[in-house]
Amino acid sequence: MKLTLKVWRQDGNDSDGRFENYELDGVSEDSSFLEMMDQLNEQLLSQGIEPVLFDHDCREGICGTCSLTINGYAHGPEDSTTTCQLHMRKFRDGETITIEPFRAKAFPVVRDLVVDRSAFDRITQAGGFITVRTGSAPDGNALPVAKSDSDKAMDAAACIGCGACVASCKNASAMLFTSAKAGHLNLLPQGQAEKDKRVLAMVSAMDEAGFGNCRNYGECSAACPKDISLDYIAKLNRDHAKAKIKKFFS
Amino acid sequence: MNLNSKIPEGPISDKWDNHRFSSKLVNPANKRKFRIIVVGSGLAGGSAAATLGELGYHVDCFCYQDSPRRAHSIAAQGGINAAKNYQNDGDSIYRLFYDTVKGGDFRSREANVYRLAQNSTNIIDQCVAQGVPFAREYGGLLANRSFGGAQVSRTFYARGQTGQQLLLGAYSALSRQISAGQVKMHTRSEMLDLVVVDGHAKGIITRNLATGEIKAWTADAVLLCTGGYGNVYYLSTNAIGCNVTATYRAYRRGAGFANPCFTQIHPTCIPVSGDHQSKLTLMSESLRNDGRVWVPKNPEDCNKDPNEISENDRDYYLERKYPSFGNLAPRDISSRSAKEACDEGRGVGPGGRGVYLDFADSISRLGESTIRERYGNLFQMYERITGENAYKRPMRIYPAIHYTMGGLWVDYNLMTTIPGCFALGEANFSDHGANRLGASALMQGLSDGYFVIPYTIGDYLASTGAGSISPDSSEVKEVMESVRQRIDLLTSCKGNRSSRSYHKQLGQIMWESAGMARNAPGLEKAIGQIQDLRDDFEKNLLVPGNSSNLNAELERAGRVRDFLDFGELLCRDALERNESCGGHFREEFQTEEGEATRDDENFAHAAVWEYKGDGSVPARHQEELKYENVKLAVRSYK
Numbered sequence: 001m002k003l004t005l006k007v008w009r010q011d012g013n014d015s016d017g018r019f020e021n022y023e024l025d026g027v028s029e030d031s032s033f034l035e036m037m038d039q040l041n042e043q044l045l046s047q048g049i050e051p052v053l054f055d056h057d058c059r060e061g062i063c064g065t066c067s068l069t070i071n072g073y074a075h076g077p078e079d080s081t082t083t084c085q086l087h088m089r090k091f092r093d094g095e096t097i098t099i100e101p102f103r104a105k106a107f108p109v110v111r112d113l114v115v116d117r118s119a120f121d122r123i124t125q126a127g128g129f130i131t132v133r134t135g136s137a138p139d140g141n142a143l144p145v146a147k148s149d150s151d152k153a154m155d156a157a158a159c160i161g162c163g164a165c166v167a168s169c170k171n172a173s174a175m176l177f178t179s180a181k182a183g184h185l186n187l188l189p190q191g192q193a194e195k196d197k198r199v200l201a202m203v204s205a206m207d208e209a210g211f212g213n214c215r216n217y218g219e220c221s222a223a224c225p226k227d228i229s230l231d232y233i234a235k236l237n238r239d240h241a242k243a244k245i246k247k248f249f250s
Numbered sequence: 251m252n253l254n255s256k257i258p259e260g261p262i263s264d265k266w267d268n269h270r271f272s273s274k275l276v277n278p279a280n281k282r283k284f285r286i287i288v289v290g291s292g293l294a295g296g297s298a299a300a301t302l303g304e305l306g307y308h309v310d311c312f313c314y315q316d317s318p319r320r321a322h323s324i325a326a327q328g329g330i331n332a333a334k335n336y337q338n339d340g341d342s343i344y345r346l347f348y349d350t351v352k353g354g355d356f357r358s359r360e361a362n363v364y365r366l367a368q369n370s371t372n373i374i375d376q377c378v379a380q381g382v383p384f385a386r387e388y389g390g391l392l393a394n395r396s397f398g399g400a401q402v403s404r405t406f407y408a409r410g411q412t413g414q415q416l417l418l419g420a421y422s423a424l425s426r427q428i429s430a431g432q433v434k435m436h437t438r439s440e441m442l443d444l445v446v447v448d449g450h451a452k453g454i455i456t457r458n459l460a461t462g463e464i465k466a467w468t469a470d471a472v473l474l475c476t477g478g479y480g481n482v483y484y485l486s487t488n489a490i491g492c493n494v495t496a497t498y499r500a501y502r503r504g505a506g507f508a509n510p511c512f513t514q515i516h517p518t519c520i521p522v523s524g525d526h527q528s529k530l531t532l533m534s535e536s537l538r539n540d541g542r543v544w545v546p547k548n549p550e551d552c553n554k555d556p557n558e559i560s561e562n563d564r565d566y567y568l569e570r571k572y573p574s575f576g577n578l579a580p581r582d583i584s585s586r587s588a589k590e591a592c593d594e595g596r597g598v599g600p601g602g603r604g605v606y607l608d609f610a611d612s613i614s615r616l617g618e619s620t621i622r623e624r625y626g627n628l629f630q631m632y633e634r635i636t637g638e639n640a641y642k643r644p645m646r647i648y649p650a651i652h653y654t655m656g657g658l659w660v661d662y663n664l665m666t667t668i669p670g671c672f673a674l675g676e677a678n679f680s681d682h683g684a685n686r687l688g689a690s691a692l693m694q695g696l697s698d699g700y701f702v703i704p705y706t707i708g709d710y711l712a713s714t715g716a717g718s719i720s721p722d723s724s725e726v727k728e729v730m731e732s733v734r735q736r737i738d739l740l741t742s743c744k745g746n747r748s749s750r751s752y753h754k755q756l757g758q759i760m761w762e763s764a765g766m767a768r769n770a771p772g773l774e775k776a777i778g779q780i781q782d783l784r785d786d787f788e789k790n791l792l793v794p795g796n797s798s799n800l801n802a803e804l805e806r807a808g809r810v811r812d813f814l815d816f817g818e819l820l821c822r823d824a825l826e827r828n829e830s831c832g833g834h835f836r837e838e839f840q841t842e843e844g845e846a847t848r849d850d851e852n853f854a855h856a857a858v859w860e861y862k863g864d865g866s867v868p869a870r871h872q873e874e875l876k877y878e879n880v881k882l883a884v885r886s887y888k
Binding site for chain 2: 028030034035038039053055062063065114117124131136137158160
């Protein structure tokens with residue numbers, strides 16, 4: 001395949017970015033999108049141009065490191081797929097592909113296509129845990145958990161923290177991520193003791209990080225490589241309202 | 251080199267208890283006087299950092315990823331073993347211990363493995379309490395599945411993403427300690443050297459990958475939880491960033507490296523599709539329950555549509571060679587048989603490196619919907635990567651490097667031969683011998699981090715007392731200077747070859763000569779080839795840009811440089827181990843039927859390598875392994 005790649009290049013968050021066009025020939029349909037980027041970088045290296053930086057690691061769709069907005073879609077046009085699992089047979093020979101970073105105020109650009117998603121870590125640090133001292137846990141079967149609750153918690157826990165939800169939202173809201181993380185724990189009996197504190201803390205950490213408000217556009221869930229449902233946002237809204245009311249009256 | 255394993259006295263079931271009682275303690279008020287460095291944030295590092303922080307130590311935790319939640323433990327699919335015996339099917343701590351020692355082909359340390367089996371039950375309790383959403387039965391209790399190498403059902407799992415869920419559990423515990431101020435997290439930070447002062451590990455040197463800043467960190471102890479070295483083969487199921495630098499640099503500073511030749515090859519991965527390939531993807535081994543493995547009998551049929559090859563012209567080689575285990579023969583044996591078939595020119599797909607895994611029989615017997623129910627997600631993943639529909643056409647699979655059993659030598663306390671430097675998880679060598687059983691890697695990482703190191707580090711710290719050195723001291727500055735020089739060498743070369751091209755070439759040499767089957771002439775040749783490649787690297791490497799900002803080429807060049815040295819060490823170890831055991835198959839040591847021949851008389855030991863300087867051959871030491879509880883026996887799967 002022969003491709004024209006329109007790639008966003010930026011030296012740092014404080015510098016201006018720009019698109020650069022690169023021609024790339026001899027791309028195999030069997031290669032993954034990131035392998036195509038590897039090939040581009042080998043070519044740039046031989047031309048004396050600095051390779052394009054992008055985040056990636058496991059390349060099997062689970063670590064959540066890879067990002068990229070491809071032709072306007074976070075993780076590209078294929079449903080339920082991370083960029084690393086996207087393959088070039090999904091593109092046409094001769095196509096021009098636009099490649100940008102995940103854009104959001106709360107995700108400052110580090111360089112080129114690499115962004116800083118540490119805001120997600122801060123949301124988890126605020127309350128995305130169950131306080132349990134190592135060694136103090138009761139037997140694993142001491143507390144039965146209804147299979148339906150456990151399955152719903154698992155659906156939420158499948159979030160890989162990639163940030164596609166933020167990148168695809170007009171408001172760059174992190175509600176889908178935060179609601180998946182809070183929902184996973186709030187749905188389990190183990191997570192009940194800290195539930196109110198958790199939702200209040202996580203939502204305020206999310207706001208402090210500079211993410212926008214949720215308007216229920218639903219772009220986040222459509223872009224999510226793990227198909228996290230909008231239901232978790234509704235649940236977080238409910239849990240948050242309840243926690244605020246309880247706090248007001250306590 | 252002092253290889254005192256410090257195995258406690260007493261019967262095997264009492265050793266850990268006895269040891270915990272006789273270990274010195276650090277009084278709670280004194281814990282805050284100690285600083286501990288944890289390198290790596292996977293299951294071992296994340297759980298260790300969280301637990302040590304919770305105990306009151308000051309912890310600095312480092313990872314090269316942009317978040318501790320992305321460490322490669324996350325990619326584990328199958329599950330985690332524990333001797334809970336919830337199925338009432340005859341499991342026990344002793345049985346898990348026995349299976350692990352036997353599965354490791356009698357090259358692991360009994361006392362460590364027993365402790366691992368003991369801790370396994372606590373791990374499940376801990377993870378459930380953290381909210382890890384393990385699979386459950388309709389009654390609300392935990393579900394189990396079976397796994398290779400065991401006759402009981404003891405594997406706990408969270409769909410096909412057990413690794414991610416356990417890591418998120420450890421990460422949540424770590425996050426709690428970060429917000430409590432007990433752990434300081436340093437992301438996008440790569441350890442480039444270990445600081446050893448008066449024989450004790452006292453700190454590390456890191457490079458901030460985003461800013462390029464080289465910085466020294468000092469502490470009272472250093473924990474290396476940096477995973478395995480499978481990427482020395484270039485193509486593996488490891489993440490792209492996984493590397494050997496931390497453990498290899500510790501080796502150069504005096505830590506013994508044990509059994510580097512013990513590498514595990516997983517039989518069911520998606521084959522290489524072309525030159526562009528950057529990594530290999532694993533398909534769960536469970537597929538072999540319903541798929542039949544075959545290749546064409548005649549090499550000229552290899553390019554035909556598999557559905558047009560008649561039954562008579564197919565060779566179901568596993569069923570033919572191992573009638574009682576058939577398609578479920580163990581990992582090492584299935585992998586080797588696939589290689590043999592391809593070496594005979596009967597491989598299929600690009601480059602002739604693949605065999606068929608055919609579901610047609612199961613589909614006609616059980617119906618497509620049953621197969622879809624069992625393996626739907628795997629068939630989908632296969633289609634995404636290969637563009638082929640495995641319901642209509644047999645899957646192509648081929649073995650790939652997956653895990654490394656070798657690692658830094660550690661004693662019972664998980665301390666390397668450098669006092670104060672510990673190694674946890676895949677980075678150490680002690681628990682899996684020459685072959686790891688499925689669902690045991692997650693168990694070991696969490697056992698080491700949650701339940702071993704919190705006790706054993708106290709003994710070391712209480713003996714030495716608090717007193718980390720200043721990052722400005724001359725010993726630290728010296729190491730820092732050497733790191734700077736190494737980086738300058740990489741950036742100043744300005745040749746014409748990328749580090750990736752060297753990595754690829756090294757991987758080809760390793761796979762060819764030190765992969766699934768090894769022999770002495772091949773290994774000797776590989777050592778020469780690696781040395782030549784290293785010379786070429788030093789002359790012709792091209793690293794663009796500079797070292798003062800994010801520079802992926804520079805990162806890779808540093809890692810490849812260490813892999814070039816380490817690959818040679820791996821080959822040397824394979825050359826010296828004149829036997830076949832577990833993942834190490836030497837063609838000279840096999841029976842007439844092609845089965846591995848272990849040599850317990852001469853090789854029932856861990857081979858521990860001591861660095862002797864660049865250009866010098868490292869020294870090989872031995873820790874004799876004593877089997878007092880499990881009787882040494884030959885594995886047979888006929």
